[in-house]
Amino acid sequence: MELGLTGRKAIISGANRGIGRVIAATLAAEGVHIAALGRNLPACEEAAVELRERHPGLTAVAVKVDLEQPPTIDPAVAAAVKALGGVDILVNCAGGAYRGRLEEIPDEMWERYFKVKPLGLIRMTRATVPHLKRSDQGRIINISGTRGREPESHSMMSGPINFGTLSLTKAMANEFGPSGITVNAIAPGSTRTRRWDELVGITARERGLGIEAAERFLLEEVPLGKVIDPQDIADLAVFLASARARLISGTAINVDGGRTRSI
Ligand SMILES: NC(=O)c1ccc[n+]([C@@H]2O[C@H](COP(=O)([O-])OP(=O)(O)OC[C@H]3O[C@@H](n4cnc5c(N)ncnc54)[C@H](OP(=O)(O)O)[C@@H]3O)[C@@H](O)[C@H]2O)c1
Numbered sequence: 001m002e003l004g005l006t007g008r009k010a011i012i013s014g015a016n017r018g019i020g021r022v023i024a025a026t027l028a029a030e031g032v033h034i035a036a037l038g039r040n041l042p043a044c045e046e047a048a049v050e051l052r053e054r055h056p057g058l059t060a061v062a063v064k065v066d067l068e069q070p071p072t073i074d075p076a077v078a079a080a081v082k083a084l085g086g087v088d089i090l091v092n093c094a095g096g097a098y099r100g101r102l103e104e105i106p107d108e109m110w111e112r113y114f115k116v117k118p119l120g121l122i123r124m125t126r127a128t129v130p131h132l133k134r135s136d137q138g139r140i141i142n143i144s145g146t147r148g149r150e151p152e153s154h155s156m157m158s159g160p161i162n163f164g165t166l167s168l169t170k171a172m173a174n175e176f177g178p179s180g181i182t183v184n185a186i187a188p189g190s191t192r193t194r195r196w197d198e199l200v201g202i203t204a205r206e207r208g209l210g211i212e213a214a215e216r217f218l219l220e221e222v223p224l225g226k227v228i229d230p231q232d233i234a235d236l237a238v239f240l241a242s243a244r245a246r247l248i249s250g251t252a253i254n255v256d257g258g259r260t261r262s263i
Helices: 018-028 041-055 070-084 105-117 119-132 158-179 192-206 213-217 228-241
Strands: 009-013 033-038 060-064 089-092 139-143 181-190 250-255
Touching: 009 018, 009 070, 018 033, 018 041, 018 089, 018 228, 033 041, 033 070, 041 060, 060 070, 070 119, 089 119, 089 228, 105 119, 119 139, 119 158, 139 158, 139 228, 158 181, 158 213, 181 228, 192 213, 228 250
Parallel strands: 009 033, 009 089, 033 060, 089 139, 139 181, 181 250
Antiparallel strands: none
């Protein structure tokens, strides 16, 4: 399938590890030039070097941004756009959630994590949209999470952070549609990253299980019985970024092995 991605340019936040890094690698494999943004600049540089080595001729640059420090955002986007010579795709992937129940999460953590997502996502998008408007294939892909649709008390913070991201996705699709920009969200279920390892560890401790048994226990609620791989998220991101998805906008797609109960 011709995806119409060769030579396109993407800014990806949270591209130095986890899901964002795999999205960067998968877009690069389709010929997309990459600006890898994150707080940890050496890790972003490592990711960019890997992309350049794997795809000679590709532009891949590392740019430091700390979404908890709003004044770093506009200069980071400007630097990325300058290095790439424009931008067609913005992937807002940076984020996470402090694990715990309402009474366990200190106020400071609510404020810190909300600054990254959804506030950082808002600021990244606001800085990038003027440039996306110049593209004939403008795309915004927001990485949300299934807890935005189905909150859980043991992961209290994931609910509002990802619900806010879903709501913004819909409203941004309305706002930027007339400029030819599509806006969509991907909602991962528990994905095999550091977060999954933590979750398995906590479940093993709380239930007195070994690691493999804890993993089996967690997968009981996943109809397809498998942990999501970051590549599963990246493959969908590539499709949503492609010319093939030109009329898909304002939607959110779960990648969760069927775990979410609502439709
Ligand atoms: N993994 C899952 O099971 C899961 C499930 C649902 C949703 N998600 C969502 O998927 C996205 C990626 O998750 P992941 O599991 O791949 O996370 P991860 O491995 O913890 O990576 C998080 C990324 O966000 C960046 N980031 C965090 N704080 C930042 C800040 N203040 N400024 C700039 N960048 C910052 C990190 O960069 P630095 O290293 O430079 O800080 C890193 O690249 C997140 O939005 C998360 O909410 C993940």
